[in-house]
Amino acid sequence: MRNDKVLEIKNLNMTYHSLDGETKALDNISLDIYRGEIVVLVGPSGCGKSTLLSIIAGLLTPSSGNIIVNKSNDSINDTGYMFQKDNLFEWRTIRDNTLIGLEIQNKLTEKRKEFVENLLDTYGLSDFKDSYPSQLSGGMRQRAALIRTLATKPDFLLLDEPFSALDYQTRLVISDEIGQILKKEGKTALMVTHDIAEAMFT
Numbered sequence: 001m002r003n004d005k006v007l008e009i010k011n012l013n014m015t016y017h018s019l020d021g022e023t024k025a026l027d028n029i030s031l032d033i034y035r036g037e038i039v040v041l042v043g044p045s046g047c048g049k050s051t052l053l054s055i056i057a058g059l060l061t062p063s064s065g066n067i068i069v070n071k072s073n074d075s076i077n078d079t080g081y082m083f084q085k086d087n088l089f090e091w092r093t094i095r096d097n098t099l100i101g102l103e104i105q106n107k108l109t110e111k112r113k114e115f116v117e118n119l120l121d122t123y124g125l126s127d128f129k130d131s132y133p134s135q136l137s138g139g140m141r142q143r144a145a146l147i148r149t150l151a152t153k154p155d156f157l158l159l160d161e162p163f164s165a166l167d168y169q170t171r172l173v174i175s176d177e178i179g180q181i182l183k184k185e186g187k188t189a190l191m192v193t194h195d196i197a198e199a200m201f202t
């Protein structure tokens with residue numbers, strides 16, 4: 001695999017088997033994503049978006065096909081996630097929420113803490129580090145959730161309809177902001193959504 005290829009998917013198929021019969025959710029999908037690319041897959045409900053993300057995340061095993069994630073030396077995790085719900089812990093401050101991934105993995109060093117503090121400062125949360133999630137707007141919460149994801153320096157980010165819980169105006173602003181942050185941090189990302197407007201963020 002070329003060095004700048006972060007994700008390689010080849011001839012991926014996924015069929016679910018249930019009492020009602022078989023459902024082919026993915027039919028011969030091939031996709032390469034290179035470092036620094038932000039790729040958005042748009043499709044209606046039921047077209048297999050969640051199935052694809054679950055396979056990339058390692059939560060599901062495909063029926064056939066190959067998937068390779070290329071990990072750089074710098075990353076603690078191969079893959080970072082951002083979902084529709086921000087899943088911030090209401091009883092932890094914003095700073096403590098953004099540090100949680102490093103804490104759980106026992107990777108909380110002074111240098112990494114400083115990296116996260118800088119992200120909070122750069123992306124408009126410097127005055128809210130000691131606030132609790134309930135004190136932030138929906139858009140700010142999603143920004144905090146993104147910083148939590150970036151804290152472990154993942155090589156590759158999976159975004160599953162990350163803006164759909166926000167109201168229309170906020171969604172436009174925050175999707176643009178998050179797109180800018182991902183580009184500025186040089187991240188590689190795959191986002192799935194059913195919403196064309198949400199897909200325009202790149």
Ligand SMILES: Nc1ncnc2c1ncn2[C@@H]1O[C@H](COP(=O)(O)OP(=O)(O)OP(=O)(O)O)[C@@H](O)[C@H]1O
Nearest residue numbers: 016017018023025044045046047048049050051052
């Ligand atoms: N565990 C399962 N067992 C059986 N069929 C499933 C299962 N999960 C998904 N499917 C079927 O596979 C197809 C793809 O589903 P998937 O959830 O991946 O689509 P999606 O595009 O993410 O939809 P949505 O946006 O509604 O989540 C659908 O027809 C769905 O009914």
